[in-house]
Amino acid sequence: MWVAEGIMQKRDAKNLEETAAYEDMERLCSRNMVQVAEMTVDKRIKSCRVHDLLRELAIRKAEDENFFQIHGTRDDKISAKSRYLAVHSLPLDENYFGSSTPPLRSLLFFNVHWENISLIFKSFRKLRMLDLENVGMDYLPKEIGEVRLLRYLGLRHTTSPRLPHSVGCLRYLQTLDIWTRKVPNWRVKVSNFIWKLESLRHLYARYMECDVPLKIEGLRNLQTLSRIRFDDIMHNDMITLTSLQKLGIWVDDRSDIDKLCLHLSEVGSLKTLRLCRYSGNPGSQGGFSKLRHVTELKLSNWTMLPPDFPPNLSRLSLKYVFLEDDPMPVLEKLGQLSFLKMKFAHVGPQRMVISRHGFHQLKFLELNHLYGLEEIKVEEGALPQLRCLRIWECSDLAKLPEELKHISSLDALELVDMPEDFISGLDADLVSRVPNLGIF
Template identity: 35%
Template sequence: MFDAEESWKLLHKKAFPRVNTPDLKIDLELERLGKEMVSKCGGLPLAIIVLAGLLARRPKIDEWRRTCQNLNLHMSGESFEQDGGIHGVLALSYYDLPYQLKPCFLYLGNFPEDQKISARRLYQLWAAEGIISLEGNRGEETAMMERGERYLHELAQRYMVQVQLEETTGRIKSCRFHDLMRDTCLSKAKEENFLKTVSPQHLHQSMHCSTSATATSMRTVRRLSITVDNEVQNYFSTDDKSFQHVRSALFFPIQTGREGTEYPLPLFQGLCNNFAMLRVLHLEKFTFVEILPKAIGNLVYLRYLSLRHSHFQKLSSSVGNLKYLQTLDLRVNFFSYLTLPNTIQKLQNLRNLYLPPSHQHTYKLDLSPLSHLEILKNFDTQVSPFRDLFKLTKLQKLSAVLSLESYEMEEMIKHLNLRSGRLRETSFRIYYRFHSEKEVNILKLLSGCPHLRKLDLIGHITKLPEHHSFSQSLTKLTLRKSGLEEDPMVILQKLPKLFTLSLRGNAFIGKEMCCSPQGFPLLKTLKLQGLPNLESWRVETGALPNLVHLEIDECKKLEMVPEGLIYLTKIQEVMIINMPENFQNRLQEVQREEYYKVQFRKNFDTEKISKIKFNMRISGPMFGGLLQTIYPSTVPKEWKML
């Protein structure tokens, strides 16, 4: 807690970011009003900062007088003796919001305490609920994103939410609540009957009560946020009709085990039958039966459906009934190996489609009719024809797995480059051998796509393109099985925006590697995995200035940790896996040096892997292909396809 003087100093700093400009002067009256208001914050920094966020938008004396009067009037009408007025100050920040921001703020109460909330997901939920409109003269996704980000940015400017920015773009990546601000949000949401939250601790008094008042309340509920334990069936019965007016249902499991919370079939069918007016259904990290039942098709008004990180192996064709769906997130558990129905092509209002990371491709999945798609994740050319992408003319963000012939690759790259004005971001995982000069030229075209953010190359590469051939937007690069004989660092260290680099599974087969001064100016994560011939790695002074995480895995001939690591002031963790004894001994010597502050982790946590439940029936080579993505050194040689 701050004393009176410290409280005033903090308010002064946050409320007057332009204090030195000539058009803004702080006189004694302004200071008196500020000290009077800040005294009601009880010395709590959060309350002081929120009050400052409100006052910063009203720099004139008469505006401060009005705010002080409102604060006094507001607090006199409610009891805040127990918290010293803290919640009164926080509540005033809510009442001060413009009308369009109030539902945006209240909606954040849906999410559990301390949860990091994806900004893009939040915008999609706001759009599905009609809190922000999809209408716009420009691209609808662009209009929705810009409006959503503008609203969230204003909440952050008022210090009502904490935001994290994307390092590469500067845009808001995620947000979260302070506990006290979340309490204020839930209090106002309850007052305005905006949202009902349910947790195991309050289950007996929240969901099932025989009083007529509670029954009447339930009939007016429009949004439910339910945190559930392993006994999901305790939350509502399969024939409960009191939820027929609910428009939004977000379920959050308490992760007490490693396998996720089981969602029984009768309960899921009851949800689909009794929540018939739903616009939003969020069911993440649950385990369902093998086939998600056809009852899902009863929710014909759905705009948003997320089953991310859940486990099931087949999606019912009835999903094609969801004609109003805008967002469909099927990024299920990686080992679910999901089969999708072609009825997805009926969802012609779909704007955001997140496909599973591992598909069952018994037939081609046709996505070409989805002409409104703006975000497409995990598109796989072994599952869907690559030319389907040419028909998705509104596509702005694409993540794809490509297994194509050279002429197909050329055709696709040329098409994507022609549409670079609309397409803002692409990420590729590519299975291909770049042997001949023609194939290396294709790699140049591919790596130079102006909107390329992430690139994962799996297969032999005779020679890397020069650094100027790579996209200036590239932030993450993974090379696997490349068989490069020349030191790749010579080229890769010159990529200006590279944040993450992984060299895995014989990506480099040479003996020496060097990171030169000023090399890798922004790199934060470096992973060296399965480089069998690497004997010497030098890190020269001035290289890797922003490195935070280093992982060295199964580089059996590497004799010592680079001495240059001691000059990397930002490094926090070095992870050592499957390395020989002489390397471990050298590592212990480095750790004994007093000036070395890095945390070393020498052992991979194999216990976590041993307890994973695999519900799959797939061949050895196919299983190996999946493991290569997670932990390549575990894949038997006979399973390696390239």
């Protein structure tokens, strides 16, 4: 959003605006203008907040200068001069923007029903950002294509069943978010116009359908593409997506993962790959070793570990996996792995064993809802660089491995929604050795 509004500028050829935004957010936090709410494992800001007093001060100052306005009740008067407007409730008067052309740059709606919204899109000549997340709407008017300077279009969790073809006229659009809820048989249908959005950087497209194979090749600015069907990926020359960094794909029993990996092997910018299975088992589950550029892999709804992994893999997430065998003998040999998360997994063996010198680069380990897991054994010399261990609602786990007390690098231990017997049975000596213990 900051980039779409023109707040961030590219500082050099290698430093994208998004990177500059992270740097400026860190600078704001260092000055206590913004508070950090949550950090990632590698100490990057994941979520943030503003102190209520500072928020009120900023809102008053912004309103005084006709810069920004929050419309919270039906009695509020919408200023005809505000450049940024957040709408939580609409006035009874349908002509709430006045008769003159609004100078709005950004317009955000929060949980407002579409039938109460009367927008004349062609009057928003300067609008750069339009966010309609969670707005109930039967359709998006075709006049949206007349907002020619639009850079950000947020339709997340709306109920519009189709995007008008006129969206293809938005040549400056950088972000298109049509991520929808997981509702049976719910799809957002689009015409084959995505390839026309030459400035597009981020496309979030969960449950998007096109009558013909979706054309995306040639989008040289595209950095994020999520989630696209396997067939759509295979029908495009992915090498032309020279900026693509994050890619999420739906796969099914007709998907050949080996062919997919070969298809993606020349996309040198690709760093993060997510595969989500929604029916059957993929015909081939190997080929990941071809992805030398991929450093982060996410697999969802998988029935077994793949036979190979990207050779430079540093981050691995397994979600909704069904494992008959202990996965640790395979995973602990991934030489560059520093981050491992296993979530909502059905584990066949009741015991997991991390062998001597296993996971010699791992810094973060999360075991989240591992059903059936009763014991974790960590041999001496394993996990020599582990910094954070998070165990979340593993209700069958009896206790922590005693060997954790010998891992001098362990800085944080987080136990979330664990049984009372597990918490009461914690080893006092082990707990005292961990600088940061969190029990939630």
